Amino acid sequence: MKAYFVNKVLATTVVGSYPVVKGSGISSFFDPFKAAVETAVADQVNAGIDIISDGQVRNDMIPLFTARLPGIKGQDVVGKVQPASGAITAGDAKYARSKSPYVKGVLTGPSSIAHGLHIGTPMYRNKEELVPDLAAALAVEAKHLEAAGVTLLQIDEPIFSTGVADLAVGKQAIEAIAGAVKIPTCMHVCGGLGNVIDDILKINVHVLDFEFSKNPANLALFGSRDLAGRMIGYGCVDSTSEAVETVAEIKKRIEKGVEIFGAKAMLVDPDCGLRMRSRESAFWKLKNMAEAAREVRLAL
Template structure:
């Protein structure tokens, strides 16, 4: 499978998605209090040298930002049949990012992760699995809108899939409802330890699987004994859970460990997870050092 269709660069860098929220005042903030935070997130990613940026995902937590817009959901309660949002949810901020950078990934929270973040308060759904499938149907509209906006890659975040609490067969069906509805390359991000779920995750019909290897180095050993079956690998090599900024050399060593197993042509270099909980300074320098480490490794190849 040719990968140059969304990035023609060995060891290209990207982000998992979220960035710290920086508030600002002024007249514009009265109309959109968070637009300045989008501008800052986009500018920082570009300044750090990231090849495929995001919009910063600064509008709220990964569950609420979507569920607040979907009919059938009130707060954390599912009160009726879940339907598509009346309008685009993330496309406005994504279009801003696209106006500043050539390569942007669109990001949606996966159906299983959304379902497990909600409480069913209606006889419409017997379980989270039925809910996940209707959430997938609703999210197809958002995925198509992001595709039409011009994103280079659509990422579906499914952290719940590594925990053992979600039905992986239904999770696969739900994700593939979305990926089969669009033509652009797709990525699925799953953080955590992969030991009990990797064989199932490898069957998902996505172009890129994005995992964490900094905080979960055992994932590299597990994955080294598996066939990626033509998929690219999002290689998390920066610890998003720590405020400490890893030196370039440390990140470089993590990337080189991955290269002992994987062809650099299939690796996308990124942090373990989103950076939302970090300070802006920490997030920026983590990305900056990651870009520099990838550059050094690229030159050495």
């Protein structure tokens, strides 16, 4: 097993986000999302997840970061983008770390952020020119997450599967962030990979995280492709549906992955974040996934 992860074959993790369950009382007055972070962390631990996240409950994936970056106001880029004055998500990651020995820190990727913004300054002629400055700002946050003790740093780039982003620029940005830290890095790309798989595999990270439940065709892409010693984040639970798959259903999906990648190369997780699901659905998806992984692990 890779030395930088849990010493367990088919370790389970999450893509990142979890339903927002707000609390009440005086503590919620001072921090409206404190209870949501605590609930997300507790549910992941209780579901049996090996590498948890902080739940990403404070905002959607783009404004979670852009609200703190100088040069951005709302959805508009108004000047040169610079790093935040302090840590953005590391405080919640540190809390998660206090409840679990293994925590995944999560950043929204610079290309996905760039394509979610409107350029309203002559500082940047296009989205591609914006991406490197976003990467530099996010690299600072990556260092804060590393200092908070996260086991793995994930960079989310959902835009990569759409064909809209310049993948050469995106590759440089991802590798700039990954190069800023010593901890292992992961890149999550959701959606179908058929048109971009070869470019995606050129990006230098330790783990490549994809969805295989909602997009089973992604599996066929890896028959003859070499991962070059990297791991696969193996999405085996549908994040788009409230329906909770049975342990047996998830187990079959994991077994298919084992046939192609081998158990030692896999981290088991949902297809994508669970923020849009109900708390009950999200919890049972994770719990059943953890049990399915355990059963496959025992049978190896």
